[in-house]
Amino acid sequence: AQTIHQWPVAEIKAVGSPLSLGCTIKGKSSPNLYWYWQATGGTLQQLFYSITVGQVESVVQLNLSASRPKDDQFILSTEKLLLSHSGFYLCAWSHRDWGSSYEQYFGPGTRLTVL
Amino acid sequence: QEKVQQSPESLIVPEGAMVSLNCSFSDSASQSIWWYQQHPGKGPKALISIFSNGNKKEGRLTVYLNRASLHVSLHIKDSQPSDSAVYLCAVSSNTNKVVFGTGTRLQVLP
Numbered sequence: 648a649q650t651i652h653q654w655p656v657a658e659i660k661a662v663g664s665p666l667s668l669g670c671t672i673k674g675k676s677s678p679n680l681y682w683y684w685q686a687t688g689g690t691l692q693q694l695f696y697s698i699t700v701g702q703v704e705s706v707v708q709l710n711l712s713a714s715r716p717k718d719d720q721f722i723l724s725t726e727k728l729l730l731s732h733s734g735f736y737l738c739a740w741s742h743r744d745w746g747s748s749y750e751q752y753f754g755p756g757t758r759l760t761v762l
Numbered sequence: 763q764e765k766v767q768q769s770p771e772s773l774i775v776p777e778g779a780m781v782s783l784n785c786s787f788s789d790s791a792s793q794s795i796w797w798y799q800q801h802p803g804k805g806p807k808a809l810i811s812i813f814s815n816g817n818k819k820e821g822r823l824t825v826y827l828n829r830a831s832l833h834v835s836l837h838i839k840d841s842q843p844s845d846s847a848v849y850l851c852a853v854s855s856n857t858n859k860v861v862f863g864t865g866t867r868l869q870v871l872p
Contacts, residue, residue, distance in 0.1 A: 696859070735803075737806075753805030756804070
């Protein structure tokens with residue numbers, strides 16, 4: 648069975664500090680990977696997607712970057728946090744052959760508070 | 763840019779009621795529509811999807827898609843308190859981009 652882990656579970660950071668959030672998928676080779684952001688009470692917004700190692704496509708610019716260093720790992724980062732980065736960050740995967748038109752499996756999320 | 767709107771914003775119903783949730787989208791070329799359920803502080807979980815005009819039933823869930831009117835609806839029969847959650851409509855294209863709707867918060871009272 649496939650499992651998806653995100654770390655950390657929650658983070659409190661200062662404005663201007665760097666950030667790195669991680670996501671790992673076990674039990675599934677060559678998945679499509681996605682990063683989403685959800686402001687408190689807001690809409691779930693797709694940030695990035697990746698269909699293969701080393702390749703990441705940006706969907707919306709929020710002064711964040713993403714990388715896929717391994718087949719099963721997706722990293723979200725920024726060198727300088729803004730207050731507007733606060734929210735709930737979710738990683739998801741889908742079967743590569745089917746793409747985003749098919750079911751996405753979400754991780755438990757990381758709650759980020761920027762002060 | 764695809765836009766996805768959901769209605770109503772929130773809904774309170776008694777246990778056993780039929781629940782109807784609506785979703786309107788803007789791109790007629792959208793490939794698939796998914797409905798997700800999200801509990802507070804958790805990641806969304808997929809419930810049911812539809813690709814072609816018409817309807818699809820799975821258990822207590824029925825989804826209807828009308829591509830001409832760019833509208834999809836989800837109906838939950840015999841609602842239970844455990845159905846209380848936020849319901850999200852998600853529209854996908856063939857470019858790996860997914861647009862989620864604004865969500866409907868459902869509360870089912872025992």
